[in-house]
Amino acid sequence: MTKDEFWEGVRGGFPIMLAASPFGALFGALAVDNGFTIADAVFMSATVYAGASQMVGIELFGNHVQPWLVVLSVFAVNFRHVLYSASIAKYVRHFTFGQKFLAFFLLVDPQYAETEKRGERGLPISFSWYLGFGLVIYIPWIINTLVGAIFGQMIGDPKAIGLDVLLPVYFMGLVMGFRKRDRFLPIVTVSALASVAGMHFVGSPWHVSIGALAGIVLAACLPPSGTAAAPTGVEKEA
Amino acid sequence: MDPQHLNLIYLIIAAAVATFLTRVGGYILITQMKQIPPRLEAALNAVPAAVLTTLVAPAFVYGGLDVTIAMFVAFAIALGLNLSTLRMLVIGWVVVMLIRHVVM
Numbered sequence: 001m002t003k004d005e006f007w008e009g010v011r012g013g014f015p016i017m018l019a020a021s022p023f024g025a026l027f028g029a030l031a032v033d034n035g036f037t038i039a040d041a042v043f044m045s046a047t048v049y050a051g052a053s054q055m056v057g058i059e060l061f062g063n064h065v066q067p068w069l070v071v072l073s074v075f076a077v078n079f080r081h082v083l084y085s086a087s088i089a090k091y092v093r094h095f096t097f098g099q100k101f102l103a104f105f106l107l108v109d110p111q112y113a114e115t116e117k118r119g120e121r122g123l124p125i126s127f128s129w130y131l132g133f134g135l136v137i138y139i140p141w142i143i144n145t146l147v148g149a150i151f152g153q154m155i156g157d158p159k160a161i162g163l164d165v166l167l168p169v170y171f172m173g174l175v176m177g178f179r180k181r182d183r184f185l186p187i188v189t190v191s192a193l194a195s196v197a198g199m200h201f202v203g204s205p206w207h208v209s210i211g212a213l214a215g216i217v218l219a220a221c222l223p224p225s226g227t228a229a230a231p232t233g234v235e236k237e238a
Numbered sequence: 239m240d241p242q243h244l245n246l247i248y249l250i251i252a253a254a255v256a257t258f259l260t261r262v263g264g265y266i267l268i269t270q271m272k273q274i275p276p277r278l279e280a281a282l283n284a285v286p287a288a289v290l291t292t293l294v295a296p297a298f299v300y301g302g303l304d305v306t307i308a309m310f311v312a313f314a315i316a317l318g319l320n321l322s323t324l325r326m327l328v329i330g331w332v333v334v335m336l337i338r339h340v341v342m
Contacts, residue, residue: 215288
């Protein structure tokens, strides 16, 4: 553990924590609205720790959907994490077993994006940095859920204070961060069209899996580009 | 604790386990492989943009005209001036609030 790297991670995660805070509070408020107690809402944020899927979960629970279908939907919305953990495997191989356990528990979208970005720049991915970045988002997420659940009434209409626009703009910023990658435009175009079509014909939350799969399959099927970097298989660091 | 509330606790625990499995599954799968085929690697490289786009595009199309305009303005300014995500968030929020409370 080095303190400097831990605090570097904390500083890096701080703006993301700010951006995620309204959603933690919003989740708390919506969860109570859907029949959760305050303790249930905090428990879910502390154990599931995956914002979009938590929203889907409480929505389905509030509509009395079968429990197995709620869990399946949470799994589907979070399925992208399988790809995240595969993709950052090369950067976290040096973590101990316990460190990996904790690291994967904390693997939310921005944690993945920053780890990937940092690794791509050639900066070291130390456990101290990873933990600092993760905890500065995780702990406030739980506190904000608690605050939101308690003061749920005060949020009233989330649209009146413009909360609904923050999540899509935030994810749009993350997408733009990857614009220098190979075949960025075709992948984003196909995923956008497929997710909108999925939303229209199948419905939420399936548009996430449908859109993601379309872009990923396209990337796998396009002929390999001449400028491809040297393989970065995990076996090389073994 | 009444049985119905206990069922909710079990549901949350099941959702947490399912989520953790997705977060550790990819690592376990990929470290079992001897070598990563190039097409799999291309697919993995496409993951972040492909997934995150699905959280953006439907909101842009179905989020309402105010959200669409706010997203477009935030996108155009952030791209033009190379702004951070946080500044982009502020722009999007300001535009949507202007439309909702000043223009309309």
